Amino acid sequence: MESWRLFWTIFLVVSGASFAFITVVVTVKGFRDLLDMFSGLIEQQEESRKH
Amino acid sequence: MNFAMVDWVIVIGYLAVSLGIGILGKRYVGNVSHFLVAGRELGLYIGIATLAATEIGTITYMYNGEWGYKYGFASFAAAAISGLVMIFVGRTGFVISRFRALKLMTVPEYFELKYSRSLRILTGFLVALGGILNMGVFLKIEGEFLTIVSGINVRYLVAVMTVILLLELIYTVLGGMVSVVITDFLQYVLLSVATILVTIYAVWHAGWGQIVEKVTVTMGESGFNPLVNPKFGVTFLVWQVLLWFSVHTCWQTTAMRVFSTKSPELSKRVMTWTGFIFLGRGMLPMLWGIAALTMLGTGVVGTDGIPLPVVSGRTLQPIDAMPAMLAQILGPGVRGVVVAGMLAATMSVNSSYLLGWSAVISQDIILPIRRSLGKPPLDSKKQILVNRVANLFVSLFLMFWGLYYTPPGAVYLYLNITGTIFLAGAFVCVIGGLYWRRANSTGGYAAMLLGAAGAIIPYFFLHWSENITGFAAFGLAACGLVVGSLLGRRPAPVVEEAKNLKQIVRED
Numbered sequence: 376m377e378s379w380r381l382f383w384t385i386f387l388v389v390s391g392a393s394f395a396f397i398t399v400v401v402t403v404k405g406f407r408d409l410l411d412m413f414s415g416l417i418e419q420q421e422e423s424r425k426h
Numbered sequence: 427m428n429f430a431m432v433d434w435v436i437v438i439g440y441l442a443v444s445l446g447i448g449i450l451g452k453r454y455v456g457n458v459s460h461f462l463v464a465g466r467e468l469g470l471y472i473g474i475a476t477l478a479a480t481e482i483g484t485i486t487y488m489y490n491g492e493w494g495y496k497y498g499f500a501s502f503a504a505a506a507i508s509g510l511v512m513i514f515v516g517r518t519g520f521v522i523s524r525f526r527a528l529k530l531m532t533v534p535e536y537f538e539l540k541y542s543r544s545l546r547i548l549t550g551f552l553v554a555l556g557g558i559l560n561m562g563v564f565l566k567i568e569g570e571f572l573t574i575v576s577g578i579n580v581r582y583l584v585a586v587m588t589v590i591l592l593l594e595l596i597y598t599v600l601g602g603m604v605s606v607v608i609t610d611f612l613q614y615v616l617l618s619v620a621t622i623l624v625t626i627y628a629v630w631h632a633g634w635g636q637i638v639e640k641v642t643v644t645m646g647e648s649g650f651n652p653l654v655n656p657k658f659g660v661t662f663l664v665w666q667v668l669l670w671f672s673v674h675t676c677w678q679t680t681a682m683r684v685f686s687t688k689s690p691e692l693s694k695r696v697m698t699w700t701g702f703i704f705l706g707r708g709m710l711p712m713l714w715g716i717a718a719l720t721m722l723g724t725g726v727v728g729t730d731g732i733p734l735p736v737v738s739g740r741t742l743q744p745i746d747a748m749p750a751m752l753a754q755i756l757g758p759g760v761r762g763v764v765v766a767g768m769l770a771a772t773m774s775v776n777s778s779y780l781l782g783w784s785a786v787i788s789q790d791i792i793l794p795i796r797r798s799l800g801k802p803p804l805d806s807k808k809q810i811l812v813n814r815v816a817n818l819f820v821s822l823f824l825m826f827w828g829l830y831y832t833p834p835g836a837v838y839l840y841l842n843i844t845g846t847i848f849l850a851g852a853f854v855c856v857i858g859g860l861y862w863r864r865a866n867s868t869g870g871y872a873a874m875l876l877g878a879a880g881a882i883i884p885y886f887f888l889h890w891s892e893n894i895t896g897f898a899a900f901g902l903a904a905c906g907l908v909v910g911s912l913l914g915r916r917p918a919p920v921v922e923e924a925k926n927l928k929q930i931v932r933e934d
């Protein structure tokens with residue numbers, strides 16, 4: 376039981392830290408991605424109008 | 427009422443902003459590919475945000491909290507499997523990179539490419555049925571969370587949930603996947619902040635030492651070791667591995683994110699990094715459930731052998747323990763942020779699921795039936811209209827089913843089984859189609875029908891355990907594909923498949 380307790384404690388800390396770290400990175404860099412998506416969609420619309 | 431004025435301002439402010447930016451998405455929708463897969467323009471970070479937000483809802487927090495309350499640390503095994511399988515799928519590209527390379531928009535679309543149009547229609551029907559039944563319990567469970575944490579009178583539950591569903595519906599109908607992705611980004615940030623805040627508060631108030639001690643005293647070794655816990659054991663763990671492989675590859679809402687990424691390579695990276703989020707998605711709410719057991723688990727012993735939660739002398743069900751704990755430990759302001767975060771989680775999941783299942787109804791049932799009847803293909807604008815009408819239909823069904831149906835047993839297992847209705851057959855057919863040349867339509871039909879029967883009959887009519895039901899569904903589906911394919915006609919050569927694909931792409 377003790378080994379399982381230790382295992383889940385370590386797993387929980389690693390999972391929680393990964394969750395927090397990825398949240399920070401995605402929050403900071405996601406906005407740029409969103410703008411890229413908008414410009415990509417506008418380009419697609421303009422191309423389809425040309426054709 | 428547990429809400430202070432500041433909490434109301436935060437929650438209403440969030441709803442207004444969410445609706446506003448959601449409607450913004452409409453201006454970027456020019457054709458059906460924009461509406462369903464955001465023009466396949468998703469980058470890495472926005473891909474992670476939308477995939478994570480789609481699969482993290484208040485319903486996720488509720489059922490994981492329930493599991494933590496009932497099964498302690500042993501429940502972490504289910505969360506670990508979901509995350510590790512996702513990381514594996516992302517690293518290897520198993521199924522997903524081939525799916526993305528085919529430029530699909532829905533999972534059943536693959537069935538016409540590999541098997542036949544009629545199998546696509548049958549699969550579309552089963553996917554929509556399983557998916558909508560799965561989503562059917564969301565509203566009720568989410569409503570329970572909101573009423574307990576905010577203290578809103580339960581009489582207003584229907585009105586509150588109707589308003590939330592309407593808000594989601596408005597921006598999903600108008601902007602499709604583009605609106606969903608934009609709102610998912612905001613919602614992902616909010617729900618993640620709420621998740622981290624609640625975890626800190628829960629451990630702070632319950633105390634790590636007390637949490638471990640409570641599980642030890644209440645459950646003994648079965649609260650830590652999933653192999654000796656009677657609810658889990660090896661059969662459960664193997665079933666979970668199988669189930670999560672099928673979810674991460676064939677679940678319509680997950681697959682739509684894969685289809686929406688810029689390239690197959692990028693889809694793998696999105697899946698890998700979201701896998702790490704999935705570890706926390708399960709384990710953190712489970713920890714909240716264990717903290718709720720520590721703080722509120724003082725009632726009589728329930729059917730699971732665990733003391734029921736008691737708040738102000740009133741005995742609750744285990745699933746309500748976690749929100750009841752949050753109502754006690756969160757102060758003004760923080761409570762508003764957390765409820766806004768949970769609303770964000772609710773809306774991101776519901777809007778994505780609305781879009782996902784209505785896409786299947788329109789693209790895989792209505793449009794192929796039209797083609798089979800010899801009617802000309804619809805242009806992009808009409809296809810979007812059909813999708814929007816399907817959205818309305820799904821929403822109406824959800825209101826009625828969600829408010830009148832109560833799932834038997836743990837919510838997590840109800841969700842697993844309703845998903846298995848189509849996942850067992852679909853997963854087997856996709857694996858067979860991608861990796862076994864001999865797989866054909868006869869085998870595909872047998873797999874889909876036996877997989878659905880293997881999930882519905884044992885669970886809803888024979889009341890077998892979830893583990894055995896899961897194995898029965900996947901086992902029958904696999905047997906159906908192999909035996910049916912060997913008995914049926916040899917499959918069409920690869921050239922025929924390519925022709926099918928061209929026809930599908932042209933009509934899109």
